[in-house]
Amino acid sequence: MQTYNNNNQKHLFKEKKSTNTINQCGLCRGTKLLCGKDRCPVLVRFHAKAKAKPLLDTLHIGGASPPSVFIGRYGYPKVSIGPMIPPVMGDTSIIDTPELWLTKSLDEIVDFRSQLVRGKFAINITDVENSSNVVEYTRELALAKNPVYTDALFEKKPYGRIVFHDEIQPHGPSAPIKTLDITNPKYEQHIEKAYYDTDLRAKNAILDVYNDGVQISAIQRAFSVGAFGVKKHRRFVPTRWSITAVDSTIGAELMKQTKTAPYVNEVRIYTHNQYDNRWIILMTPSEWQYELIEAWYPNTTWNQYGNTISIFNSYEFYEGRTTYAEIGGCYYAARLAVNELLTKERRQAGVIVLREAHPGYIMPIGVWNVRECVRKALTQSCQKFDTLQEALVKVTEIMDIPLQRWINNSAVLKNQLYQRRLEEF
Numbered sequence: 001m002q003t004y005n006n007n008n009q010k011h012l013f014k015e016k017k018s019t020n021t022i023n024q025c026g027l028c029r030g031t032k033l034l035c036g037k038d039r040c041p042v043l044v045r046f047h048a049k050a051k052a053k054p055l056l057d058t059l060h061i062g063g064a065s066p067p068s069v070f071i072g073r074y075g076y077p078k079v080s081i082g083p084m085i086p087p088v089m090g091d092t093s094i095i096d097t098p099e100l101w102l103t104k105s106l107d108e109i110v111d112f113r114s115q116l117v118r119g120k121f122a123i124n125i126t127d128v129e130n131s132s133n134v135v136e137y138t139r140e141l142a143l144a145k146n147p148v149y150t151d152a153l154f155e156k157k158p159y160g161r162i163v164f165h166d167e168i169q170p171h172g173p174s175a176p177i178k179t180l181d182i183t184n185p186k187y188e189q190h191i192e193k194a195y196y197d198t199d200l201r202a203k204n205a206i207l208d209v210y211n212d213g214v215q216i217s218a219i220q221r222a223f224s225v226g227a228f229g230v231k232k233h234r235r236f237v238p239t240r241w242s243i244t245a246v247d248s249t250i251g252a253e254l255m256k257q258t259k260t261a262p263y264v265n266e267v268r269i270y271t272h273n274q275y276d277n278r279w280i281i282l283m284t285p286s287e288w289q290y291e292l293i294e295a296w297y298p299n300t301t302w303n304q305y306g307n308t309i310s311i312f313n314s315y316e317f318y319e320g321r322t323t324y325a326e327i328g329g330c331y332y333a334a335r336l337a338v339n340e341l342l343t344k345e346r347r348q349a350g351v352i353v354l355r356e357a358h359p360g361y362i363m364p365i366g367v368w369n370v371r372e373c374v375r376k377a378l379t380q381s382c383q384k385f386d387t388l389q390e391a392l393v394k395v396t397e398i399m400d401i402p403l404q405r406w407i408n409n410s411a412v413l414k415n416q417l418y419q420r421r422l423e424e425f
Contacts (some may be wrong), residue, residue: 062214064147082119098368118174128226142225144185145414147331167240169366187328202229244329251336261348272377276360291315291412333371
């Protein structure tokens with residue numbers, strides 16, 4: 001990681017030098033925006049929680065689960081599993097379908113996700129065949145295609161703040177489940193087929209269902225409840241792990257096809273702006289190489305207290321990685337999206353994904369954001385260049401951070417710019 005101080009942005013952050021975050025909030029109270037953000041994240045969360053609280057102040061909740069489930073990771077291998085239920089009826093599918101969220105604002109996402117009450121039932125990860133109704137119904141919800149009426153009685157009133165993590169989507173308060181009941185769900189047929197095939201390996205089940213056109217989020221949900229794999233090896237998988245496991249598995253399989261294809265014919269730049277994040281996907285005609293570089297401005301999710309821009313990167317060359325990416329799940333989400341396009345075109349490329357996260361990105365909303373933003377960028381028309389140098393000039397027009405800083409923090413760009421190739425001799 002390196003940090004970079006952008007003088008043009010100093011005026012946004014000067015207050016941070018003299019006061020800590022607690023004092024800032026006390027002085028600001030959401031009106032002066034001393035943290036430099038366009039909107040106060042404390043107030044965004046507060047208003048979402050205030051809207052939902054009257055509906056959640058009870059031991060009993062009934063509503064249409066999108067469907068949605070959550071598998072925790074604390075206490076592993078004994079974890080908490082259970083449904084997530086909004087206290088509303090109707091078509092709630094949008095609440096747990098992140099593939100549809102790019103048309104929604106951050107506030108809207110927080111609003112509908114904060115309604116989800118998480119039921120908790122403690123169980124060992126290997127006990128997927130437990131006879132408890134909570135286990136059975138949680139699994140059925142994970143296999144369901146459409147919203148399912150879900151009725152839960154809790155041991156105590158749901159409690160807790162709205163949960164925000166970079167890997168998982170936000171959700172509301174939680175409580176231990178006393179009893180659970182659901183109406184008969186209609187299973188997603190491709191997931192159902194994989195579920196009943198108890199001799200099919202989990203990896204093959206994931207790939208089969210993906211190739212049948214099932215949405216990534218639905219595959220991740222089913223994988224988390226141990227619905228895939230050889231029967232004796234099935235396990236509950238914490239939700240945050242299942243998200244990255246599915247992204248990584250599909251991306252790695254697509255990458256095998258990418259590596260055997262001819263190179264793209266030109267240097268390409270794809271762009272997208274979303275939630276005050278600027279994205280560039282740079283492709284070059286070369287053997288497979290891939291890198292994700294993220295630049296976080298002060299007052300953003302992963303650089304809340306700094307005065308300088310923090311830059312992180314993870315990368316791989318043709319041989320691939322042998323260790324988990326430093327950046328985490330975002331790396332695999334973007335890699336999946338890139339390989340979807342390359343396999344569709346039957347092409348191979350060196351790929352650098354650049355991300356500038358500006359102060360308007362006030363809270364984490366899940367790794368889906370990376371996958372869907374890169375996917376969205378790759379559906380747009382690209383700009384084409386004869387050389388990498390010409391394309392990098394365009395990068396300087398789009399991004400605020402100087403080009404040399406991107407190069408200094410990039411393994412793949414350095415390789416592309418400075419490594420001599422066989423065809424040069």
